Amino acid sequence: MVNHPTVAAAALVTLLSDKPQLAAPRLLGAVIRHQEVALRIVEVEAYDGEDDPASHCFGGRTARNASMYAEPGVLYVYRSYGVHLCLNLVCHEPGSAGGILLRAGEVIAGMDTVRRRRGPGHREVLLASGPGRLGQALGLTPETDGVNFLQDPHWDVSMPGEEVIGSSGPRIGISRAREEPWRFWVTGDPSVSGTRRHNS
DNA sequence: CCCGGGATGATCT
DNA sequence: GATCATCCCGGGG
Numbered sequence: 001m002v003n004h005p006t007v008a009a010a011a012l013v014t015l016l017s018d019k020p021q022l023a024a025p026r027l028l029g030a031v032i033r034h035q036e037v038a039l040r041i042v043e044v045e046a047y048d049g050e051d052d053p054a055s056h057c058f059g060g061r062t063a064r065n066a067s068m069y070a071e072p073g074v075l076y077v078y079r080s081y082g083v084h085l086c087l088n089l090v091c092h093e094p095g096s097a098g099g100i101l102l103r104a105g106e107v108i109a110g111m112d113t114v115r116r117r118r119g120p121g122h123r124e125v126l127l128a129s130g131p132g133r134l135g136q137a138l139g140l141t142p143e144t145d146g147v148n149f150l151q152d153p154h155w156d157v158s159m160p161g162e163e164v165i166g167s168s169g170p171r172i173g174i175s176r177a178r179e180e181p182w183r184f185w186v187t188g189d190p191s192v193s194g195t196r197r198h199n200s
Numbered sequence: 201c202c203c204g205g206g207a208t209g210a211t212c213t
Numbered sequence: 214g215a216t217c218a219t220c221c222c223g224g225g226g
């Protein structure tokens with residue numbers, strides 16, 4: 001009875017039923033798969049609920065952020081600057097809201113599909129480096145918002161296989177709550193985004 | 201290599 | 214009308 005699928009699923013639900021800022025670093029090294037494409041997650045950001053001024057939940061529930069109030073296992077997809085689709089794993093304590101933004105990954109399966117989606121001329125380590133690029137690599141659509149990866153055969157998330165050495169710092173691209181070090185990344189990993197400015 | 205800035209459109213005030 | 218949880222290109226050093 002070791003490795004029964006429901007055991008792994010239960011462990012993920014437990015992980016994602018905590019405050020996002022506590023769960024996020026434990027997600028480094030996890031693998032997310034959509035159909036034939038799989039990414040090893042190397043950079044994430046935690047967005048808490050209505051009390052986090054940088055969260056889409058700040059100010060309460062709206063049509064856009066409704067998925068962040070759903071149960072852990074659900075995917076929250078939002079459109080950034082009109083053009084990019086970005087992916088969060090819903091993560092919060094019971095009765096709350098929140099999510100973990102997947103900011104960068106390493107392509108470990110489906111390379112041909114990713115290259116076709118991203119277009120020519122990209123170095124391999126940059127194919128899913130940055131939340132918009134990661135979304136494009138995974139083939140997100142607006143309909144991905146609200147999908148439960150525990151119940152949809154096209155989607156899967158696996159717990160990290162090995163411990164990784166992580167770093168943390170302020171979240172990128174926000175104007176409020178800059179003091180919270182809620183961005184987490186695999187130390188030294190070449191696919192982490194924002195290497196020019198934000199990494200220490 | 202580094203930095204600055206423009207594109208682009210949904211969302212909310 | 215302002216604000217973005219962004220990306221990428223072009224110019225200068």
